[in-house]
Amino acid sequence: MDFKLEHTDKSSKARAGKIVTDHGEISTPIFMPVGTVGSVKGVSHQDLEREVNAQIILGNTYHLYLRPGLGVLEAAGGLHKFSSWDRPILTDSGGYQVFSLAENRKLTREGASFRSHIDGSKHMFTPEYAVDIQRIIGADIIMAFDECPPGTAEFDYAKKSLDLTQHWLERCIKRFNETEPKYGYSQTLFPIVQGCVYPDLRRRAAEHIANLPSEGIAIGGLSVGEPAEVMYEMVSVVNEILPKDKPRYLMGVGTPENILENIALGVDMFDCVMPTRNGRNGMLFTSEGIINIRNVKWKDDFSPIDPNGLTFVDKRYSKAYLRHLFISAEMLGPQVASIHNLGFYLWLVAEARKHILQDDFMQWKDVMVKKLSKRL
Amino acid sequence: MDFKLEHTDKSSKARAGKIVTDHGEISTPIFMPVGTVGSVKGVSHQDLEREVNAQIILGNTYHLYLRPGLGVLEAAGGLHKFSSWDRPILTDSGGYQVFSLAENRKLTREGASFRSHIDGSKHMFTPEYAVDIQRIIGADIIMAFDECPPGTAEFDYAKKSLDLTQHWLERCIKRFNETEPKYGYSQTLFPIVQGCVYPDLRRRAAEHIANLPSEGIAIGGLSVGEPAEVMYEMVSVVNEILPKDKPRYLMGVGTPENILENIALGVDMFDCVMPTRNGRNGMLFTSEGIINIRNVKWKDDFSPIDPNGLTFVDKRYSKAYLRHLFISAEMLGPQVASIHNLGFYLWLVAEARKHILQDDFMQWKDVMVKKLSKRL
Numbered sequence: 001m002d003f004k005l006e007h008t009d010k011s012s013k014a015r016a017g018k019i020v021t022d023h024g025e026i027s028t029p030i031f032m033p034v035g036t037v038g039s040v041k042g043v044s045h046q047d048l049e050r051e052v053n054a055q056i057i058l059g060n061t062y063h064l065y066l067r068p069g070l071g072v073l074e075a076a077g078g079l080h081k082f083s084s085w086d087r088p089i090l091t092d093s094g095g096y097q098v099f100s101l102a103e104n105r106k107l108t109r110e111g112a113s114f115r116s117h118i119d120g121s122k123h124m125f126t127p128e129y130a131v132d133i134q135r136i137i138g139a140d141i142i143m144a145f146d147e148c149p150p151g152t153a154e155f156d157y158a159k160k161s162l163d164l165t166q167h168w169l170e171r172c173i174k175r176f177n178e179t180e181p182k183y184g185y186s187q188t189l190f191p192i193v194q195g196c197v198y199p200d201l202r203r204r205a206a207e208h209i210a211n212l213p214s215e216g217i218a219i220g221g222l223s224v225g226e227p228a229e230v231m232y233e234m235v236s237v238v239n240e241i242l243p244k245d246k247p248r249y250l251m252g253v254g255t256p257e258n259i260l261e262n263i264a265l266g267v268d269m270f271d272c273v274m275p276t277r278n279g280r281n282g283m284l285f286t287s288e289g290i291i292n293i294r295n296v297k298w299k300d301d302f303s304p305i306d307p308n309g310l311t312f313v314d315k316r317y318s319k320a321y322l323r324h325l326f327i328s329a330e331m332l333g334p335q336v337a338s339i340h341n342l343g344f345y346l347w348l349v350a351e352a353r354k355h356i357l358q359d360d361f362m363q364w365k366d367v368m369v370k371k372l373s374k375r376l
Numbered sequence: 377m378d379f380k381l382e383h384t385d386k387s388s389k390a391r392a393g394k395i396v397t398d399h400g401e402i403s404t405p406i407f408m409p410v411g412t413v414g415s416v417k418g419v420s421h422q423d424l425e426r427e428v429n430a431q432i433i434l435g436n437t438y439h440l441y442l443r444p445g446l447g448v449l450e451a452a453g454g455l456h457k458f459s460s461w462d463r464p465i466l467t468d469s470g471g472y473q474v475f476s477l478a479e480n481r482k483l484t485r486e487g488a489s490f491r492s493h494i495d496g497s498k499h500m501f502t503p504e505y506a507v508d509i510q511r512i513i514g515a516d517i518i519m520a521f522d523e524c525p526p527g528t529a530e531f532d533y534a535k536k537s538l539d540l541t542q543h544w545l546e547r548c549i550k551r552f553n554e555t556e557p558k559y560g561y562s563q564t565l566f567p568i569v570q571g572c573v574y575p576d577l578r579r580r581a582a583e584h585i586a587n588l589p590s591e592g593i594a595i596g597g598l599s600v601g602e603p604a605e606v607m608y609e610m611v612s613v614v615n616e617i618l619p620k621d622k623p624r625y626l627m628g629v630g631t632p633e634n635i636l637e638n639i640a641l642g643v644d645m646f647d648c649v650m651p652t653r654n655g656r657n658g659m660l661f662t663s664e665g666i667i668n669i670r671n672v673k674w675k676d677d678f679s680p681i682d683p684n685g686l687t688f689v690d691k692r693y694s695k696a697y698l699r700h701l702f703i704s705a706e707m708l709g710p711q712v713a714s715i716h717n718l719g720f721y722l723w724l725v726a727e728a729r730k731h732i733l734q735d736d737f738m739q740w741k742d743v744m745v746k747k748l749s750k751r752l
Contacts, residue, residue, distance in 0.1 A: 072700070300448055302451070330413060331710065
């Protein structure tokens with residue numbers, strides 16, 4: 001992987017860059033749609049490419065490990081071939097899902113044992129195994145195995161957790177360096193800065209990782225229950241320390257507003273289930289504000305879903321029709337809302353990039369942030 | 377509406393023709409995807425046009441009347457505008473759904489009163505109102521209001537039912553002739569041949585309708601529980617009587633095999649929920665036979681879903697990946713299967729047409745029918 005920092009906004013820390021992987025280029029800042037088990041829920045690959053313009057998607061190691069499982073993934077030649085997706089893929093390490101989804105979790109210095117939330121079967125992830133699994137999945141960008149404590153964790157717990165994460169990180173790096181990609185293209189390992197909501201721990205984690213020879217760096221353990229202001233403070237603390245020549249990936253964030261604020265703080269990559277999950281529930285993000293499409297006010301509003309939207313659904317379907325699909329529990333409703341929301345997120349980061357390159361990002365951002373959270 | 381009979385197969389009654397409506401042309405024989413409430417379940421309009429190549433879709437009057445309701449449909453300028461579908465639409469009359477879905481049904485010579493299956497509200501459909509509703513929905517082809525008795529109905533019941541259907545038909549025609557289309561394009565009313573599984577009743581119904589000045593004729597009340605051989609017999613009886621210069625629409629049929637056999641008997645138009653409903657359950661129709669995609673045998677079969685298929689899903693996705701989507705309960709599974717199945721049905725009728733025009737339909741049909749019901 002290669003990263004070129006193209007420009008930094010003159011009045012903020014917002015950055016425009018280019019990531020090059022063996023599966024193609026990614027313009028940053030970028031939003032990555034989440035394809036949990038190798039499918040972005042409700043959106044075909046063709047619509048992801050042509051309508052949403054997704055440049056990279058995310059897969060979840062925990063889910064893929066359980067289904068379809070490593071045997072099928074390896075026989076297919078990795079997740080790209082299995083899911084017929086030729087553009088870049090990033091996988092998380094499985095840690096977050098083990099702690100949020102799996103049952104009978106038990107954490108030791110060795111790793112995390114758990115039972116599958118699907119069939120109760122017993123498994124154990126270690127840092128080494130998390131790397132091995134991600135070698136088999138074959139994502140372009142893979143993540144170190146970490147513990148992600150809740151946003152409300154006490155300092156003592158957070159400190160011990162960070163100790164463990166740092167120990168695991170060293171084992172991940174060792175395993176990564178000892179192993180080779182399986183499918184003839186490069187993979188790169190991002191370490192993850194943890195440290196909960198404690199600036200001292202975040203600084204310590206960032207300094208440790210800044211000195212490692214990785215090609216990119218993730219910031220984890222945020223947007224897990226803490227106030228947005230605390231998230232921004234932690235990102236600021238961390239980004240002051242992280243090297244400028246590596247892309248920074250803020251995991252699991254967030255609302256359109258969160259994304260713009262974090263771009264202003266120098267974050268380059270984002271992922272979140274919000275556009276698809278909220279879309280499936282009838283919540284649309286637009287450049288003018290948020291729409292609850294089930295609201296009776298849209299019943300006979302025959303104007304397009306989003307006249308400024310770039311996907312075919314935005315101009316083709318009316319608000320009244322989309323509301324009707326949701327009220328009638330038609331599958332097409334969640335599909336349309338997911339395409340719209342992902343298209344909007346990708347539009348938002350592309351606009352951000354444009355304004356960074358024009359050096360007027362902050363003015364644009366301040367106007368947008370006011371609009372984005374308005375309820376229409 | 378205009379119908380041109382282009383060719384009749386030399387060794388069967390199979391016909392190739394062209395229907396012209398104000399929303400475009402339809403090559404027959406044709407299959408019409410079912411868009412119950414104005415959406416073909418799980419398939420975007422773009423995929424219907426570009427991938428499935430749907431030439432006409434069907435809407436259900438009962439469902440559309442209840443949701444979004446006539447007020448919204450009329451304010452939108454009809455179902456075409458409401459659902460942003462520019463190609464032809466056909467609507468049924470609501471009768472079939474009143475008898476299969478609604479609650480507290482009560483049938484009189486005047487019409488059918490019922491309670492909504494959604495909210496229990498009370499309604500009454502008369503032949504006149506069924507025409508009025510379909511004027512508001514604005515489909516290109518609309519249906520007469522009829523009673524559709526079960527396939528197991530006794531002769532006496534079937535005879536009385538046919539008397540009622542004929543009485544209702546006269547009232548439908550009267551109302552249709554007294555009213556105008558609302559949106560500036562033509563509508564045409566198809567009468568429906570009923571008569572259950574009784575050749576005498578079918579003949580009587582066909583003779584009655586053959587003498588009416590409609591532009592097309594529907595055959596209803598089949599594929600409702602009777603054996604396929606009985607359905608074919610009834611269609612033969614009816615088609616001997618119906619005029620050759622009008623398209624014949626066999627309502628609610630059926631499997632790929634049913635469709636080919638009825639094309640051989642001179643049917644021109646079909647609709648059925650089977651490709652989408654069975655698709656959502658993981659059953660795929662292909663030119664080599666039927667696939668239950670949940671079967672473990674596809675677990676590591678990385679060959680395309682259907683190498684002969686015309687839609688993008690057929691070649692892009694593997695059987696193993698589609699199985700994984702179904703096993704993991706991903707929305708994309710039913711979506712992909714629906715696109716595939718509809719694409720297959722449209723391919724099947726297009727191939728049938730080609731072989732009719734080449735005068736080798738029967739040879740092709742006999743080979744295909746053997747393959748179509750094979751379990752792969």
